[in-house]
Amino acid sequence: NAGVTQTPKFQVLKTGQSMTLQCAQDMNHNSMYWYRQDPGMGLRLIYYSASEGTTDKGEVPNGYNVSRLNKREFSLRLESAAPSQTSVYFCASSEGRRSSYEQYFGPGTRLTVT
């Protein structure tokens, strides 16, 4: 099993460009999450999807959109990138049942907006 995969690993954008970060999991998990982590900082939740067909805002949703394409895939879109969105983006998934919300993380995407 690959676990949680993310593409791309690195990306440089110019201000105003758009892009989509892709995330997929092969653990049959119900819930998926997008976080950003700025240097020396903790994790901040951008959006999450508790189950296929639902998405909800997290702590810092402005400037982002998400799509839960199917149970496996959860994408994050930046419509008009800004330098403030320079960060490392992590996708995570969990079973999402009451038994455990333990999250499994992808390797991350390092995004620079110039």
Add this chain to the structure above:
Amino acid sequence: ELKVEQNPLFLSMQEGKNYTIYCNYSTTSDRLYWYRQDPGKSLESLFVLLSNGAVKQEGRLMASLDTKARLSTLHITAAVHDLSATYFCAVDFGNEKLTFGTGTRLTIIP
């Protein structure tokens, strides 16, 4: 407000010493998770604590949960260099997601 606080935020300790990282949270929960992050890497799961009094140990790390005090501890015994990393606790407040602490950056000095 749902909050998770870790202390200390930074910890520099000598090899061979013992120390404890604390994770306090703001309201009732009996489910808490510890993660480790190496520089430039992703987060990996260390411990899953799912009840009051839960204790888990792996190698030189031991985690415990006291739900009445809303406190979890991560105890490091006889620290070695390869334990240098950032450690996060995360709490399930029953809202379909985890709330993460700010992290403790641990540096082990030879």
